[in-house]
Amino acid sequence: MNYELLCNKVIAIARLTGNFIRKESLSFDDAKIEYKGLNDLVSYVDKTAERQLVKNLKKVLPEAGFITEEDETENTYNQPFTWIIDPLDGTTNFIHGIPTFSISIALYEGSEPVLGVVYEINRGEMFYSYKGAPAYLNNKEIRVSRSSNLSQCLLATGFPYYQFDKQPQYIQLFTEMMQKCHGLRRIGSAAVDLAYVACGRFDAYFEYNLNSYDMAAGAFLVKQAGGQLHNFSGGDEYLQTREIVASNGLVTQEILNTIKKHFN
Structure with a gap:
């Protein structure tokens, strides 16, 4: 091929x-x-x-x-x-x-x-x-960005728009993330969020309740650009679990640790 x-x-x-x-x-x-x-x-x-x-x-x-x-x-x-x-x-x-x-x-x-x-x-x-x-x-x-600390990072995310059972945890997560980084952005297109991680505009992106067609192409771009992909538990099955943390690889653990405080 x-x-x-x-x-x-x-x-x-x-x-x-x-x-x-x-x-x-x-x-x-x-x-x-x-x-x-x-x-x-x-x-x-x-x-x-x-x-x-x-x-x-x-x-x-x-x-x-x-x-x-x-x-x-x-x-x-x-x-x-x-x-x-x-x-x-x-x-x-x-x-x-x-x-x-x-x-x-x-x-x-x-x-x-x-x-x-x-x-x-x-x-x-x-x-x-x-x-x-x-x-x-x-x-x-x-290539993905080179920011090595959340305090240097601009992050992207998405907001729940129909599955609201996890909304309280998500708001708590937003509050903590906003205090740790340059800011959070919600563009409204998961594919664009991931592409922006791949080119270094965002240092990381996280969201849950996604479908495979929302993230398959963008996630591949992040990987090919040198980034890392995980689900909220730190595993590799982000398509299957419908949740993703895409990052430059340097701030992955810091983001996962923060997410795990609010999602388990």
Whole structure:
């Protein structure tokens, strides 16, 4: 498998669908919002974008299965390759006219991630990597930050928006984290948060109640850029446990120790 060639094709596919999403954002009618659940929004833009991505990715790798957010394709598992796709990560931002949303595409070979692309649409920033390569932003190699103490760090996170049973612990965690670092940011797109860790804008990112399509591509970028990935317990099963701590590797233990005080 020529992963570099495949990655170039995926980048072109992401850019094409990104053009569609950007165009729709200029005239989006919020009367077309649908609700999948409490505060869980979707629109025709998400669904159309997903169909476009699936159609074009099938052309470049017909033997691959899919895990997608909107289920606009017959999701297939246990294939030699699996695409994990979020066609519009940051739907709530998109609907409200906040210009931070992205396309997230990861490819797994068996249980191993081998390719990741995150396209931050409005800034035109294409983050990508593939097996055997470093991580890149618009053709320039990127690395995680070198901050070695939380007091030097800018962190990213996400807020619970429908699973509120852990909200009290999370607020306590926010309070402690805010006192230990330069600040906490909540952008509203997990894929972008992870891409920003990969390029050193954020020193670390943590969140729970995520799905695989939220973090698969971005997590791969962090790994390829020299970072570390864990769940809240410090294990490696972040996709399975639906919680992630992504960092530059230098502040991992300090963050995990703080999280463990509030989550056990």
